[in-house]
Amino acid sequence: MSTLDVSATGAAAEAVATHVPTLVADRVASRLFAQDHTLWGEAAEDEASKRLSWTGLPRSSRPLVGEVAALRSELEETGYDRVVLCGMGGSSLAPEVICATAGVPIVVLDSSDPDVVRGALTNLDRTVVVVSSKSGSTVETDSQRRAFERAFRDAGLDPTSRMVVVTDPGSPLDEQARGAGFRVVNADPAVGGRYSALTAFGLVPSGLAGADIEALLDDAEAVADLLAADDEANPALRLGAAMAGTDPLRDKLVLVDAGTENVGFPAWAEQLIAESTGKEGTGILPVVAIGSEPAHLYADGTVVRLVATDADDDAGARGDSVVTVAGALGAQLLLWEAATAVAGRLLGINPFDQPDVESAKAAARELLDAGIGAGDEPAFTDGAVEVRALGGEWLTGTATLDTALDDLLARLDPEHGYVAVMAYLDREADADLENVARDLFERTGRPVTFGWGPRFLHSTGQYHKGGPATGVYVQVTTAPAEDLAVPGRDFTFGQFISAQAAGDAKVLADHGRPVLRLHLTDHNAGLAQVRTLLGRGGA
Structure with a gap:
């Protein structure tokens, strides 16, 4: 080839x-x-006019090669050998692939789970943190930033010497970070987050971790003319x-x-x-x-x-x-x-907006303001799993996990439907749960997606709510081993991830999508039940 x-x-x-x-x-x-913004119709023109600079990034991102090299040289005095990236969606997934392909380690923190966040707040004397947020107001990333700043100070380390901010010029985070003395690298504001792999969002954390970002740009530039050819x-x-x-x-x-x-x-x-x-x-x-x-x-x-x-x-x-x-x-x-x-x-759609991602964020904020869990009683509890059913009256009166899943899958369109499993768990410690996607496929004969929350909210979460109404949804949440405060906020990480999960389920239900919510009151016992439930193949 x-x-x-x-x-x-x-x-x-x-x-x-x-x-x-x-x-x-x-x-x-x-x-x-x-960068012709008229390609997607009149309704998309305004958004497209601000989102097409990614087409020129193989050339326009060249100055970042030297900038990242200089930044890495400056940071070497800290003795760092560990890079943690705080970011969501396109801000985190591209560096994860770049670093994995290059064979260099990077810790991607794209979770609000208090146990996961706490696990990232380790080895601080060897750590450099990159905080990536295009808007500068992403709540997940802002909360992670606050946690690292507090942790560095508690360890007697200066956060400004160990943290790098990547954001759009003029964002709230840009102004705040510069004012506080942090190193800031601005990204191209005319590129959307999921198209930002070759901007500062993809290149800064990857370069600091040791990936060859110049070679990455070389490979992209080598095909740019081919992709632009009629x-x-x-x-x-x-x-x-x-x-x-x-x-x-x-x-x-x-x-x-x-x-x-x-x-x-x-x-x-x-x-x-x-x-x-x-x-x-x-x-x-x-x-x-x-x-x-x-x-x-x-x-x-x-x-x-x-x-x-x-x-x-x-x-x-x-x-x-x-x-x-x-x-x-x-x-x-x-x-x-x-x-x-x-x-x-x-x-015939606008490929540069994400209206339903915003709706899930708004629902999470409303739940945080109202107080999590108010009036949200489970339909029943089976062992260490609380069961809730949203999106219509589809749950039967038999109070077991097996019958609840059967009722959900009975709603599955045999020709066009899909199953989405959404796990608000630790994607490293609980990684083998992802295999239930294959088991559910074997059982239903229909496609099954698996998403780790909250990262999938910036990904397939848009399709779940804005795409065809052919999905059925299984959400898995858990009680943290120990909650963690978000410094300077009136909510904890545990409350925040609960609001994200509940908000997403609410928006799905408001769109008429059936959602089976499974909450583990005891992580290990409940997870074993859920693994058995979802992994029983054609049984």
Whole structure:
């Protein structure tokens, strides 16, 4: 394969043949890279006019290479060998993939769980913290920042010597951080969070952790002209057409790691695609497959095989709609951003807004103000699990976990439905819970997504509420081992994550989506029950 390659078979190939000639005739690629904000219709013009600078980042981000190198040299006097990134969504997922692919360690803190936050507040004498927030007002990131500032001071360390802030110029965080003496790196304000991999949000934490960010930009720049070309061989046009141009629309995109050197790439692509396309009752649902076999096949799905650059195009291809993608990480970051923008045009939506992410945030804030849990009694308790049912009168009178799940799955559309498992737990300590996605797939024959809360709220959370009303939702929450105060705030981390979970469930229910809420009153005992419940396959 070449440096960047996209091939398609079956329904995906038919979509490419149908739509790419029109996309070429309409000069979509060249207009996109010329930052033409009219490509997505009049309703999207205002937002698009402020969100297209990502197309030029392979060149415009070059000054960051030297800036990060100088910053790293300054920070070396602290003796740091540990980088912690406080960020959400696109601000955290891109650095996670960049560092994993480069083989350098980074701690990504994108949780409000008090036990997870406390676990990150360790080895402070060896730690540099990067606080990333585009708006400068993201509550999760602000709370984490406050916790680290307090922890550094309590340890007798100067926070300003060990913390770096990445934010848009003029944001509240920009002004506050500069006034307090912190190092600040401004990102390009004309780039949205999920398209920000090659901005300061992706490059600063990755570079401080030891990744070669210059090589990353080199790989992206090497394909920029190819992706901007009005040519039927353009990989972005081909991928965008395969994603959103099938007829009828195959709106499930199964992302399979089939040997790609880009470690963890499906999780980054998931948030880009879901948050960009899942709105106005349409969208593409990315499903991150567990394992290397493309076993998740559905009549309404397309399998995307992410392969190594030297792989055989057809090795292991399965299904009647398959796309195979290869390329270096920098090249693929730019490819998928361009392809997602093209998919937005084909779907007739604005790929740069996220209205339902904001609604979940607002609901969480309202619950924090009102007091968590007021009037929120469980329908019943089974062992160490409290059960709540939202989004309609769908729960039967039999008070067991098994029958509650049966009732939820009875609502699943056998042709177009999907199951979303949303776990507000520790994604490292409880990592094996993610395997229940495969078990539920085996049981239902339908796609199953798994999201760690609250990070998925900035990702698939948009699709859950703005996309087609075909999902059923299982939410898992837990009581923390020990709560943790948020310095300078009138709420704790435990209260905050409870509000985030309850707020998300409320918005889903308000949209008529059925939600089964499972709260673990005892973490270990309850988690064992939930694992058994969700993992019983075809039983």
